[in-house]
Amino acid sequence: MNHRAAGSIDRIATLTGDTFNTNVIKGVGPIAVEFMSYGCGYCRAVEPFLQQVAETLEGKEQLFRVNIDADPELSAGFEVQGTPTFIMFSGGREVGRVEGIQPTLAGVMAVVTQPFNIQY
Amino acid sequence: MTDPTQPMLLFDGACSVCDRIGHWVQKAAHRRAGTPRLEARAIGNDPAELRTLNAKLDIWDAYATIHLLMPDGSMKTGGEAVAEVLRRLPATRWFAWCFAISLFGFKPFQQLLNLGYTILDDVRPIFGCSSCGVERAWVKPITRFITWIKSRSSKSAPRASTPHFSQVAAPALKLAAAGASNTKGG
Numbered sequence: 001m002n003h004r005a006a007g008s009i010d011r012i013a014t015l016t017g018d019t020f021n022t023n024v025i026k027g028v029g030p031i032a033v034e035f036m037s038y039g040c041g042y043c044r045a046v047e048p049f050l051q052q053v054a055e056t057l058e059g060k061e062q063l064f065r066v067n068i069d070a071d072p073e074l075s076a077g078f079e080v081q082g083t084p085t086f087i088m089f090s091g092g093r094e095v096g097r098v099e100g101i102q103p104t105l106a107g108v109m110a111v112v113t114q115p116f117n118i119q120y
Numbered sequence: 121m122t123d124p125t126q127p128m129l130l131f132d133g134a135c136s137v138c139d140r141i142g143h144w145v146q147k148a149a150h151r152r153a154g155t156p157r158l159e160a161r162a163i164g165n166d167p168a169e170l171r172t173l174n175a176k177l178d179i180w181d182a183y184a185t186i187h188l189l190m191p192d193g194s195m196k197t198g199g200e201a202v203a204e205v206l207r208r209l210p211a212t213r214w215f216a217w218c219f220a221i222s223l224f225g226f227k228p229f230q231q232l233l234n235l236g237y238t239i240l241d242d243v244r245p246i247f248g249c250s251s252c253g254v255e256r257a258w259v260k261p262i263t264r265f266i267t268w269i270k271s272r273s274s275k276s277a278p279r280a281s282t283p284h285f286s287q288v289a290a291p292a293l294k295l296a297a298a299g300a301s302n303t304k305g306g
Contacts (some may be wrong), residue, residue: 038165038179039134040246047180069165 002018011054015064017074024062025092030061032088032112035075037068040083053108060118088115126159128173128189129205130182133162137187137240137247148209157208186237199234 013022015033021117024031034050036043068075068083078087081099088096096115101107113120128277131142148301163170167179174189183185188201196204206216213287217227242256245263255263 019301038163038167039132039133041183044180044183067165 011051011058011061012063012065015066015071017071020066020074024064027062027089030090030118031097032040032061032063032064032086032089034063035068035078035080035083035085035087036065037083039069042100042103043084046084046101046108049103049105049108052105053112056109056120057113057118060120061112061116063112072103086111088112090116123155123159125191126155126157127191127204127208129158129201130163130170130173130187130189131160131163132183132186135244137244145205145209148211152210158205161180185241199230199237202237203230203233 012034013023024033032044034043038044050063057063061109066074068080078094084099084100084101086096086098087094098111101111109120129142129145131145132138133142133226139162142162145158146160149158163169163179163182165179170177170179174193174195177187177195179188185197186201188196188204190196190204203216203219206212206219219227219233221227221229231247239274242259245255245259246266
């Protein structure tokens with residue numbers, strides 16, 4: 001399965017411990033963060049749908065990812081028990097959390113928009 | 121230290137089956153004196169670092185299918201990569217020539233190898249691989265049966281790393297209610 005067409009843009013920025021506060025805790029508007037691992041098969045299944053959702057929600061909601069293998073402290077700080085875990089933020093506060101998402105377009109869209117009532 | 125003039129096999133270090141095969145290849149390639157004709161390494165978790173090996177290489181694709189990076193910048197994947205690896209290992213090259221046999225444009229042994237690779241790829245979750253993706257429908261009953269057997273034999277095996285939800289439980293949508301009690305790390 002192709003996760004992204006060759007040469008296409010990755011619409012989801014990867015956050016690190018250094019950039020998380022600026023983009024999420026001090027971020028403006030609805031934000032969804034996927035805590036993931038590149039070695040996680042389920043994250044791989046979700047990825048193409050997540051890219052589509054990021055494109056659809058451009059300007060309405062920001063989507064980020066955190067690689068838990070690269071930033072274990074960050075995932076431990078948010079008590080992430082497994083991957084993929086989606087945590088939604090608004091005004092720097094967690095407003096929703098979903099673990100073990102369904103790898104479908106509708107499933108991903110529902111998860112990242114539900115706490116914010118976003119129309120798309 | 122890797123040799124850029126030799127092909128590099130990338131294997132999924134998070135998958136126990138792939139990890140064992142990858143390390144076997146690494147050992148087999150270095151077994152005889154002289155320059156090894158192949159290098160092998162785990163994919164890792166840094167997409168940018170992986171792109172330094174080949175600009176077209178996507179880390180998601182690398183985890184989805186076995187990749188062999190050739191020194192000329194091309195990439196072989198799946199059964200084609202396996203055939204090339206077998207051609208280069210001293211222990212296996214004696215029979216690996218058969219994968220090049222072509223009958224009217226059809227490569228029977230290569231096709232068999234491709235099928236074998238696809239089956240191995242599908243059944244990896246049976247061996248407890250948490251990085252192998254969503255199981256195929258035909259593999260699910262076997263995995264469930266093995267999980268059931270394991271749960272009966274050992275109730276409390278400690279978990280070494282963060283689990284992937286595909287392997288821990290059926291995916292469940294549990295949207296947390298908004299509220300101050302839910303705020304973490306802020």
